[in-house]
Amino acid sequence: MGEGSKVIFSLFGFLDVTGEVVAMWIILAVLTVLSLIVKHNLHERPGAFQNMIETGVEYLDNFFEGLLGRKKSRQYFAFLASLFVFIIFANYSGLFPGVGMTDYVKAPTSSLSVTLGLGVATFCFLQFAGLRAGVKHYFKRFVSPMFFMLPLLLLDEFIKPASLALRLFGNVFGEETVTEELYTLLPIGVPVVMMVLSILFCALQAMVFTMLTSIYLDEATELE
Amino acid sequence: MNTNLVAIAAALAIAVSTIGPAIGQGMTARAAMESIARQPDAAKDIRSTLIISLALMEALTIYGLLIAFMLVAKV
Numbered sequence: 599m600g601e602g603s604k605v606i607f608s609l610f611g612f613l614d615v616t617g618e619v620v621a622m623w624i625i626l627a628v629l630t631v632l633s634l635i636v637k638h639n640l641h642e643r644p645g646a647f648q649n650m651i652e653t654g655v656e657y658l659d660n661f662f663e664g665l666l667g668r669k670k671s672r673q674y675f676a677f678l679a680s681l682f683v684f685i686i687f688a689n690y691s692g693l694f695p696g697v698g699m700t701d702y703v704k705a706p707t708s709s710l711s712v713t714l715g716l717g718v719a720t721f722c723f724l725q726f727a728g729l730r731a732g733v734k735h736y737f738k739r740f741v742s743p744m745f746f747m748l749p750l751l752l753l754d755e756f757i758k759p760a761s762l763a764l765r766l767f768g769n770v771f772g773e774e775t776v777t778e779e780l781y782t783l784l785p786i787g788v789p790v791v792m793m794v795l796s797i798l799f800c801a802l803q804a805m806v807f808t809m810l811t812s813i814y815l816d817e818a819t820e821l822e
Numbered sequence: 823m824n825t826n827l828v829a830i831a832a833a834l835a836i837a838v839s840t841i842g843p844a845i846g847q848g849m850t851a852r853a854a855m856e857s858i859a860r861q862p863d864a865a866k867d868i869r870s871t872l873i874i875s876l877a878l879m880e881a882l883t884i885y886g887l888l889i890a891f892m893l894v895a896k897v
Contacts, residue, residue: 664866664870665870761881764881764884764885764888765877765880765881765884767888768881768884768885768887768888769880769884771891772884772887772891775891802873805873806873806874806877809870809873809874809877810874810877813874
């Protein structure tokens with residue numbers, strides 16, 4: 599399951615760099631450069647490029663505000679929005695020609711390691727947010743209706759990020775595999791059908807991941 | 823191990839795990855469309871709830887798909 603990723607070279611002898619890592623570096627570089635360009639060219643009357651970015655940020659702002667309410671969405675906007683932007687870029691990177699065909703550049707989210715990493719990050723974030731909302735409330739949540747619910751609720755806390763990771767990995771890896779199978783079937787024309795569907799699914803998966811994260815966040819920081 | 827059996831198991835893993843979620847998703851989509859038709863103002867709320875519930879059902883199929891991939895790797 600995705601462990602077919604080949605090590606290209608090792609950093610400092612123990613950090614294995616695979617195709618997914620290279621793709622993530624490229625994505626990070628592109629995002630950083632984009633943000634810096636926008637940040638240094640801020641105008642009162644936005645140009646075409648700034649307008650486009652502003653529309654995107656506004657859309658995300660409204661999206662999280664609808665799920666979390668104004669206060670919480672403002673508080674945690676940075677994490678949730680970065681998660682969304684990273685996942686959508688990672689998903690779309692698989693659609694570029696050549697990506698995934700070689701070992702050197704692969705769509706990051708088509709590897710279980712990357713999505714599990716995102717899941718672990720989400721897990722830590724949820725615990726942190728829950729503790730910040732109130733320590734007493736955080737522990738009370740695990741025994742909220744009855745005391746014997748403790749093992750179930752404890753288990754639930756770990757299953758949430760695991761299912762997030764598996765869903766994202768399964769969808770992206772499945773798409774990549776189907777596209778590859780279609781490519782071996784008939785190289786010209788046929789894979790386009792799946793790739794057009796991928797454009798929709800990639801955005802949907804990024805949305806679902808962040809949407810579920812924010813719903814879990816809403817649950818974790820809820821004070822009655 | 824008999825590889826033919828593994829291949830059939832992989833096919834069954836994805837085929838059977840598609841049935842339940844597909845029916846569930848169909849029912850959910852129908853209910854959502856009916857409620858949007860009845861109350862177009864609430865379309866935004868319904869849509870986000872619909873996507874979440876569809877994603878949760880989709881996860882079941884994805885688990886089957888993962889098992890199928892694992893089995894196919896063994897063939």
